[in-house]
Amino acid sequence: MSPPLPAHPLANYLIQFLGSALLMSAFAMLALRRMTSLVRIFALQGILLTLSTLAVAILSSETHLLFSALFTFAFKVLLLPAILFRLLNRLRIQGEVEALVNVPSTMVLGLAIVVFSFTLAGPISELASTVSKGLIGVGLASLLLSFLMMISRRKALTQVIGFLGMENALFFSAINATYGMPMVVELGVAFDVLVGTFVFGIFFFQIRETFESLDLKHMDTTSME
Amino acid sequence: MEESPSASPLPSMTPFSDPLDTSLFVLLGWGIAGVLGFFLLQRSRILLGPLSLLLAAGGIILASSGIRGLVRGSDLRQVLPGGLPGLPFHVRQDPLSSFFLLILGGAATGILLFSAGYLKSLPPSRLPAYFLRTALFLASMEGVFLADDAYVFMVFWEIMALVSYALVVTESDREEVRNAGFLYLLMAHFGSLLIMVAFFVLASHEPSGLSPGLSAFTFESMRTSAPPTGAALLVFICALLGFGAKAGLIPLHVWLPEAHPVAPSPASALLSGIMLKTAIYGILRVFFGLLGLGHLDYTWGVPVLLAGGLMALFGILHALVQSDPKKLLAYSSIENIGILFLGIGLAILYMRSGHSLAGEIALAASLYHAINHAFFKSLLFMGAGTMIHATGSHDLNGMGGLLRRMPVSGGFVLVGVLCIAGLPPGNGFVSEWLLLQAALQAGSLSGTLLRSAVLLGGALLVLASALAAMGFVKFYGIGYLGLPRSEGARNAHDVSAAEKIGMAWMVAGCLLLALSPVRMLGWIEQALRPLTGAPLSGSPSLTGWLWLLPLPPRGATFSPVILLGILAILLPLALLIPRLFGKTSRRQSPVWGCGYGTRTFRMQDSAGSFAQPIRHFFANFFLMKRHLPEPGEKRPTFELTVEDPHWAYLYRPILRLFQSLAGLAEKVRSGRISVYLVYSFGTLIFLLTVFRWM
Numbered sequence: 036m037s038p039p040l041p042a043h044p045l046a047n048y049l050i051q052f053l054g055s056a057l058l059m060s061a062f063a064m065l066a067l068r069r070m071t072s073l074v075r076i077f078a079l080q081g082i083l084l085t086l087s088t089l090a091v092a093i094l095s096s097e098t099h100l101l102f103s104a105l106f107t108f109a110f111k112v113l114l115l116p117a118i119l120f121r122l123l124n125r126l127r128i129q130g131e132v133e134a135l136v137n138v139p140s141t142m143v144l145g146l147a148i149v150v151f152s153f154t155l156a157g158p159i160s161e162l163a164s165t166v167s168k169g170l171i172g173v174g175l176a177s178l179l180l181s182f183l184m185m186i187s188r189r190k191a192l193t194q195v196i197g198f199l200g201m202e203n204a205l206f207f208s209a210i211n212a213t214y215g216m217p218m219v220v221e222l223g224v225a226f227d228v229l230v231g232t233f234v235f236g237i238f239f240f241q242i243r244e245t246f247e248s249l250d251l252k253h254m255d256t257t258s259m260e
Numbered sequence: 261m262e263e264s265p266s267a268s269p270l271p272s273m274t275p276f277s278d279p280l281d282t283s284l285f286v287l288l289g290w291g292i293a294g295v296l297g298f299f300l301l302q303r304s305r306i307l308l309g310p311l312s313l314l315l316a317a318g319g320i321i322l323a324s325s326g327i328r329g330l331v332r333g334s335d336l337r338q339v340l341p342g343g344l345p346g347l348p349f350h351v352r353q354d355p356l357s358s359f360f361l362l363i364l365g366g367a368a369t370g371i372l373l374f375s376a377g378y379l380k381s382l383p384p385s386r387l388p389a390y391f392l393r394t395a396l397f398l399a400s401m402e403g404v405f406l407a408d409d410a411y412v413f414m415v416f417w418e419i420m421a422l423v424s425y426a427l428v429v430t431e432s433d434r435e436e437v438r439n440a441g442f443l444y445l446l447m448a449h450f451g452s453l454l455i456m457v458a459f460f461v462l463a464s465h466e467p468s469g470l471s472p473g474l475s476a477f478t479f480e481s482m483r484t485s486a487p488p489t490g491a492a493l494l495v496f497i498c499a500l501l502g503f504g505a506k507a508g509l510i511p512l513h514v515w516l517p518e519a520h521p522v523a524p525s526p527a528s529a530l531l532s533g534i535m536l537k538t539a540i541y542g543i544l545r546v547f548f549g550l551l552g553l554g555h556l557d558y559t560w561g562v563p564v565l566l567a568g569g570l571m572a573l574f575g576i577l578h579a580l581v582q583s584d585p586k587k588l589l590a591y592s593s594i595e596n597i598g599i600l601f602l603g604i605g606l607a608i609l610y611m612r613s614g615h616s617l618a619g620e621i622a623l624a625a626s627l628y629h630a631i632n633h634a635f636f637k638s639l640l641f642m643g644a645g646t647m648i649h650a651t652g653s654h655d656l657n658g659m660g661g662l663l664r665r666m667p668v669s670g671g672f673v674l675v676g677v678l679c680i681a682g683l684p685p686g687n688g689f690v691s692e693w694l695l696l697q698a699a700l701q702a703g704s705l706s707g708t709l710l711r712s713a714v715l716l717g718g719a720l721l722v723l724a725s726a727l728a729a730m731g732f733v734k735f736y737g738i739g740y741l742g743l744p745r746s747e748g749a750r751n752a753h754d755v756s757a758a759e760k761i762g763m764a765w766m767v768a769g770c771l772l773l774a775l776s777p778v779r780m781l782g783w784i785e786q787a788l789r790p791l792t793g794a795p796l797s798g799s800p801s802l803t804g805w806l807w808l809l810p811l812p813p814r815g816a817t818f819s820p821v822i823l824l825g826i827l828a829i830l831l832p833l834a835l836l837i838p839r840l841f842g843k844t845s846r847r848q849s850p851v852w853g854c855g856y857g858t859r860t861f862r863m864q865d866s867a868g869s870f871a872q873p874i875r876h877f878f879a880n881f882f883l884m885k886r887h888l889p890e891p892g893e894k895r896p897t898f899e900l901t902v903e904d905p906h907w908a909y910l911y912r913p914i915l916r917l918f919q920s921l922a923g924l925a926e927k928v929r930s931g932r933i934s935v936y937l938v939y940s941f942g943t944l945i946f947l948l949t950v951f952r953w954m
Contacts, residue, residue: 155949155951155952183941186938189934
């Protein structure tokens with residue numbers, strides 16, 4: 036790992052801006068009520084991720100991060116949203132996202148989570164030697180926010196998006212804490228996510244066949260005889 | 261304790277010139293013969309005889325290898341390729357292993373000869389698998405005796421546990437068999453876990469640097485380990501409980517009276533006669549070999565001693581109230597293992613308080629009893645098998661009068677019964693007498709508590725022996741004497757030639773052990789010498805072949821040969837005198853029938869009524885449920901069930917605790933996906949918090 040260049044203040048601002056935009060998008064996911072806009076936000080997250088990876092790559096002159104950025108773009112901006120839109124069409128879902136917990140309460144909870152994450156990430160940031168070490172907290176916060184979305188939503192598809200959002204956040208944290216994971220790992224994770232999405236897609240059809248709905252509450256009773 | 265290297269540490273390379281090569285050959289041979297037999301027996305059952313003979317031949321070779329090892333006192337090691345990286349297979353046949361190989365080979369030979377005839381009744385579909393399991397079982401037990409590192413030991417130990425489980429559940433279509441098998445497997449795993457802990461502790465206290473990495477797990481480097489007292493105590497407890505679970509140490513014994521009886525009789529004989537001894541071997545190996553006498557404390561002998569005494573009493577009391585002959589024998593195994601534990605406890609106590617002679621006698625008596633038990637208990641299990649076969653009943657109350665119908669096997673069983681009852685000049689008497697002699701040395705100990713503990717142990721031993729005599733009077737009297745109690749018993753017929761030969765082999769073994777105790781003790785002394793340190797000048801025995809004098813220069817002596825001679829003269833006299841001088845006049849039966857004009861089997865003691873006084877006197881040892889008929893009942897019934905109190909007071913509460921815990925855990929399982937996600941979310945937050953602020 037080469038020592039970081041003396042960072043240009045503008046570049047630093049850029050990275051910080053991208054990070055905060057990611058955090059905003061995570062909040063947006065919590066707040067949005069329409070399924071299609073959820074997928075769009077997910078695609079937006081992919082773009083933000085690509086940009087911030089590029090920025091870190093250029094700032095730290097870590098060339099392998101360029102490839103990471105490329106993969107991120109291909110998978111998370113093009114491929115996965117395309118699959119998700121296709122799923123929405125095939126399943127004829129346009130309607131509202133149904134929440135178990137109402138949106139304002141979720142947002143308040145989300146705020147608490149952000150505070151928690153930043154407190155938590157403080158000491159890690161001091162240990163890290165990357166140019167963008169201040170953003171580890173952002174990654175952690177978006178991860179927990181995505182998790183919160185998985186918990187608080189009712190439809191199966193929102194859970195998948197939450198899961199993908201968690202993966203995005205994880206990737207973001209990795210890049211900011213240690214300039215990314217080794218290439219092999221990143222590729223592996225990317226393919227895992229892809230396959231996972233396919234499998235989810237197949238399952239949705241099966242589930243709808245069985246329960247005539249994608250509402251999780253129909254699956255709840257499976258274990259209770 | 262460091263052992264002195266053997267006279268010839270390098271094994272010679274010519275095949276079978278040394279005992280270890282022979283033993284390894286038998287190990288391999290048993291494995292191959294088992295697999296071969298598995299395939300051949302699927303074609304034809306005729307081959308059962310020859311194949312059993314082949315296995316039995318392996319047993320004879322093994323026994324001879326054991327004897328050679330004992331006579332020479334050889335200590336042979338080999339390192340075989342394979343195993344874990346950095347830990348190849350270590351095998352070793354030292355005198356202790358040789359002794360146990362002698363038990364294994366000697367007893368297995370008779371059992372295998374017997375099973376050649378007995379197994380003809382097994383359903384054809386079960387025969388190949390049964391044969392394979394038997395062969396593997398024998399091979400794995402041999403592996404346990406030969407192992408010289410923890411890995412080899414555990415591998416063979418686990419194979420032994422699994423294969424013996426398979427033997428237990430041979431008749432797996434009966435539910436009680438499956439339950440017994442499960443219980444056995446559970447206990448076996450519990451034991452293995454504790455044994456592994458003992459090995460790990462020993463390996464971790466090996467002097468660092470001497471054996472890097474995995475080679476700390478060889479027994480050689482464990483012998484050099486110097487654990488502090490706490491760790492040594494941990495090893496002691498883990499080994500005692502771990503091996504105790506296999507040996508039937510109370511309260512871990514509950515599987516034994518369930519599992520041993522449900523196996524086919526030859527398998528029961530292997531389990532009770534031989535497999536229990538692997539546990540004793542393990543205990544001796546860990547206590548005296550690996551941990552070393554120097555790391556034991558004499559107070560540790562007291563719990564072992566008392567546990568052994570209580571086991572003996574408890575086992576024989578429960579044996580007395582059983583009416584299934586195999587269950588009776590299984591409980592009697594607990595008694596005998598208790599006697600072994602008693603000897604081991606005495607040995608630790610004496611040796612560590614400076615009375616090595618008494619300690620050595622106690623240990624020698626233990627080993628003597630181990631080989632005795634292997635022979636007579638196998639014989640009796642075979643006998644029980646023939647009884648069950650002949651009458652088709654698992655209940656002594658369905659037997660009776662069998663001696664008249666099965667004179668040969670009945671005669672053999674009588675020998676076994678006399679031996680196990682500890683009557684002179686049987687072999688059981690020799691070992692129990694020796695043990696008692698050791699216990700009577702309590703006067704030389706200091707400390708009242710210690711002395712009374714030893715004497716209490718001795719008293720328990722005597723009580724248990726006397727009760728054992730009563731128990732086997734019941735076994736033989738109800739089963740073989742009197743009038744037949746069922747149609748099956750009336751139509752019983754004697755067993756096949758192969759079964760007779762197998763039983764005769766065991767009888768011969770018992771007689772040899774009974775009549776040449778001096779030679780046998782010489783071998784046992786060989787086996788013990790490396791464990792107990794320097795050879796003793798005034799070692800037990802050995803004043804000529806005739807007289808056994810365990811505590812020279814003055815002490816009790818015993819000569820089985822002379823005793824047998826006296827009995828041979830007195831017995832005919834005793835039979836003759838009534839004939840010559842008794843009144844021979846006959847009398848007529850009176851009208852009212854109280855002169856026993858007619859006798860029916862209902863007039864005899866039943867299995868239950870025979871034990872009634874015992875149930876009465878020792879009521880605290882049993883959990884009895886009695887159902888007495890009401891005065892007005894139309895069809896009055898009397899019912900009595902006797903249960904092992906450990907079920908009610910130990911195992912069922914544990915079971916209930918686990919079930920209620922599982923019930924609590926079930927509440928967590930709501931079945932809602934969102935709730936599950938909340939659980940992982942909460943856990944994540946919690947862990948992160950702990951990571952950050954703790």
